[in-house]
Amino acid sequence: MKKAEYFSKDFDWDELRVEVENDPSFRYHLVPFQHSLSVAEEKEEAESQPWNEFHHRHASGKFFKERRYLLQEFPELVSCEGNSRVLEVGCGNGSTVLPILRGNEKVTVYACDCSTEALERVKETIYASNLVSIEHRFHTFCCDFSTSGFPTWLNGNPNQANGKQTSDSRGKNESNLNDSHSLKESRCYIGGVDFITLIFTLSALSLQRMPKSIKECFSVMKPGGLLLFRDYGLYDMSMLRFETDKRVGFREYMRSDGTHSYFFCLDTVRNLFTGAGFIEIELEYCCVKSVNRRNGKSMRRVWVHGKFQKPV
Template identity: 25%
Template sequence: MSDSSSTAPATAITQVTQKPEPSRARKARIDYSSNDPNEILASNRIVASPFQISKHKKDAARNWDIFYKNNKDGFFKDRHWTDREFQVLSALDTPEEGEGKGKGKIVLEVGCGTGAFVYPLLERYPSARFHAFDFSKRAVELVKNHHKHTTSRVHAFVHDLTCPPGSPSLPQQLASAPAEFWELSPPSSLSPASSSSSPAAVEGAPVELPQRPDIISCVFVLSALPPSKQAAAVQSLVQVLAPGGSILLRDYALHDQAQLRFHALPSKGYASIPSLLSGPLPSSDTPSPSSTTSTSANTDPDASLELGKPWYRRGDGTMTYFFTPEEVDGLVKDGCEEGWRMEGECSVVEMEMANRAEGWGCTRRFVQGSWKKVEV
């Protein structure tokens, strides 16, 4: 995987497969009715009602809090792979002229969870600093209660990336870091133009930051947002990024095993509340007045923007989405403010997963990308 210094303007749709041990036989985890993923997706298209969809969106923060209450810090393993996959992270301890001079770079971890990304890097790169936020209050508490937490290097806070009306903007949240976090940071700011144009900004004076993030990590985060909120969320990240900075992303890809399972096993856990949250696009040839996604009974203003999307509800109530590389690349590049552009690439990464104890295996699909912010 190339780092964010890549200057390729087009999306590179490549496949990278990591094979399991060839000497170990495996069986499929799920016995699908077809080898064609599109046929599997077509086998069950029962969609949740507009009321259920609105309720899932409204309860999103509560469901993630319950998730972290039940799993605490034992669910996610530390992400020791990040600086291997994203080579730009290996320069966290190499201050450059301008922003960050005299101290390591600043990383913004989006959807920090329990700190599985932050703390391995904190240990390996002793002069780097990390902003870390999550939608879940319980997750942020776990980050702050970690034995390696220190306010001079980790600024953890609760933030909703969709930034509903009346909530603090992302620049305001970053600026609220304690004084010891900003030591040796050079002057920096978010200009009035970029601050006012960001969907995450609120009315008022421009926000001054001693240093803007040099790197933004967004790993398995966008998929947790409703489709209608993804573009504005990415724009808020791109516009707070420092000039020359990088955005790193990994998320679920279309036709991943997790998506296929929603359609192959519809009756196991989703009989009463269907998992699919997005109905079909309207068609003049095949009207469906009885469709459960009819917007006539839906007061959600975003409902029409969320039709025809690979968007689902998990058994624990949290939501997930499955992307194409072109879709993610477009979100990042379209989110840049005037005078700047994002250079980089996105690809599908395939990985073989195996449960040796039970003797089964499956292929997982992820989208992975790295982009650099450069002046036009």
């Protein structure tokens, strides 16, 4: 596989911040947001439906690109010990899972998503790639970690080793395993995961639901394990394109298709993860400038890159 070229410091974020905060046309992004109940909270019960429709709409074509640069950003996924387990939260169509499986033939990946449509897409993508021994190292399950939490077999509940069902709220996730190759392992707890990849997933939640979601990640990770984070950063081009009627909270927006997007500053990310018990290893803005080939316009993208470790 050809090594992807990737640059993360094409411009200075502080310079972008000054430019945005002094531009009157962007002022509505900066003012406090007053509400009693956000649109995101009201739609909590039906959160998976917009994403089902989103993945169905983009089932064909080249809307998604394989994120090969992730192996450069997170080389631990390549250099880790054999038999390491990776949990990809919010796997979508597989643009993150595929480069991981290609880059390290010794890892096992558990991929989950709240959208059943996304899970169908990711399985099509992975099994069409003809990767070595894929049936033994790739497993999917349906899960909304922000509401019901992860299934008990993932974080090492010994009841699952004997094939017993649990009575807590997570037990219902046991029946959600939709990959036939996962069924055998679903009845044996795996004792936690070595890595969690949270790539453009957390921003799909309302801010109120993020602390609980990150604590769920902490609970299923082995001591010393790494959570690898990448998501939308404050003043990213896509944030500045939202019109004022799309705001559903401070730095929170609702797209026309019903999907949610939050834009992170470093302090928010730091507080969320350290508040859940993680240790900060790396945290910075990735500032990438790209050019639209159709109109020649330059686009400034801002993402947040982070690595967080569960204490040993």
